[in-house]
Amino acid sequence: MxxxxxxxxxxxxxxxxxxxxxxxxxxxxxxxxxxxxxxxxxxxxxxxxxxxxxxxxxxxxxxxxxxxxxxxxxxxxxxxxxxxxxxxxxxxxLREPMEALGRWGAPLLATGRGDDAFQPRWLTLALPALLRGATASPPIELGIETDGFAMVLRIDEEGPSAFARPDDLPETVLIAAPDVIVGLAAGAMSIEDAVVASEFRGDSNALRAAFAARR
The missing domain is CATH 1.10.10.10 (Winged helix-like DNA-binding domain superfamily/Winged helix DNA-binding domain)
Incomplete structure (x- = not known):
């Protein structure tokens, strides 16, 4: 540098x-x-x-x-x-300190979105921050779609990462509102409630493994 x-x-x-x-x-x-x-x-x-x-x-x-x-x-x-x-x-x-700030501020989202602006791409930073410490072997990949934006959540031995990959989603995909995805990652919503509130296709075990990995 x-x-x-x-x-x-x-x-x-x-x-x-x-x-x-x-x-x-x-x-x-x-x-x-x-x-x-x-x-x-x-x-x-x-x-x-x-x-x-x-x-x-x-x-x-x-x-x-x-x-x-x-x-x-x-x-x-x-x-x-x-x-x-x-x-x-x-x-x-700056990714690591910004993820830390995001984790620290996660309780501030409890009041809901309200009229605040939101861009789905922000979840590529938020999800790894909220799922910090989660590991998986073999790796887990979960497709997530929200507000028309498609991304992949990957958890492997090095931890969680998220990135836009709209043309190559895994077989397991969760289609949900942003507050459902954030609530699920933050531990404020159960996997069962998230599935009820969302559209889901694929293997439910992959969904459970992805969001249970940090617990």
Missing amino acids: DKVNHKSKRSRTYGQFCALARTLDIVGERWTLLIVRELLPGPMRYTELKSSLEGIATNLLAERLRSLEANGIVERRLADGSVAYALTPWGEG
């Missing part, structure tokens, strides 16, 4: 010789970590980021992206002839 001179990249700083303070110097401003969250599943174009981050002003998104690029967290890549934003290897390292 290249050494980052955070003072030269940002005009505002806590001015503290502390790793946490210097981290917050570059990712602590509003919307910054949410941009990182969007890019964890994979690169996105500017228009895709703007659409997914409902409420962010165009000029603010551009400013945050410039800052993330200047600090070596985000880079530009060509994708199908157009520019997309992607995390650098150093930026990818």
Whole structure:
């Protein structure tokens, strides 16, 4: 990793010789970590980021992206002839602390979604965070569909991971509302209740194994 001179990249700083303070110097401003969250599943174009981050002003998104690029967290890549934003290897390292923050904040979801915006791709970060510690051998793969988004939850000897793979889902697929999936992963809903509230196809043992693995 290249050494980052955070003072030269940002005009505002806590001015503290502390790793946490210097981290917050570059990712602590509003919307910054949410941009990182969007890019964890994979690169996105500017228009895709703007659409997914409902409420962010165009000029603010551009400013945050410039800052993330200047600090070596985000880079530009060509994708199908157009520019997309992607995390650098150093930026990818934010996955673990962001998963920890997601686990810490999981109780805040107990009041339900309400009128809050939601993007199904956010579950690719949330599910591994909520299922941390789960392992399986042989590996378990479960397809999950919610709000038109298809993803795969995989649990193996190294732990849980989730990724978009809409064209190659496993035989076992759970089709459910986002709050059902989050409730199931957080342990707030039983597997039996989740199945009743959802559409399910395939082997129920795979579903049980996936969400019982962390217990």
